[in-house]
Amino acid sequence: MLFPKILSRFRSDEDSVPSVPAEMRLYVVGDIHGRDDLLAELMTNVERDGLNYPDKRKVLIFLGDYIDRGLQSCQVLDRLTGPMPEGFEAVFLKGNHELAMQQFIYDPQFGRTWKY
Secondary structure (H helix, E strand, C coil), X not given: CHHHHHHCCCCCCHHHCCCCCCCEEEEEECXXXXXXXXXXXXXXXXXXXXXXXXXXXXXXXXXXXXXXXCCCHHHHXXXXXXXXXXXXXXXXXXXXXXXXXXXXXXXXXHHHHCCC
C-alpha cells in the first residue's frame, strides 16, 4: 500500500521536529484562490503581529494558488506584486493554478481542459 510506504519515509524522532531559528518569524500563506478581500485582512493581521517582533527577521512565504475560483484574482496578483509590509521579506512559490494559467498562455488549447 502506498500510504504506509510514504509515511515510512518521514522520521518520527525528536530531532526531526521542524523548527524556525529563534531570530526569525515565518508567516506561511497558501491557497488564496482569488480572494483579495481575505488576503487584505490577513496581511493587516500579519503586519500587526510583526510589530510585536521588531528585532526578528520576518518572512512571508506564499505557497501558490493565488488565482482562480474567487473573483479577485487580478487584485490578488496586484497586491502580491506590490510592496510588502515594512520590514518583511517575501518568497513566492508557484501553485498548480498558476501552472495551469501559464500553460494556457503558451497553448490556448489547454483552456479546453481547464476545470471550472
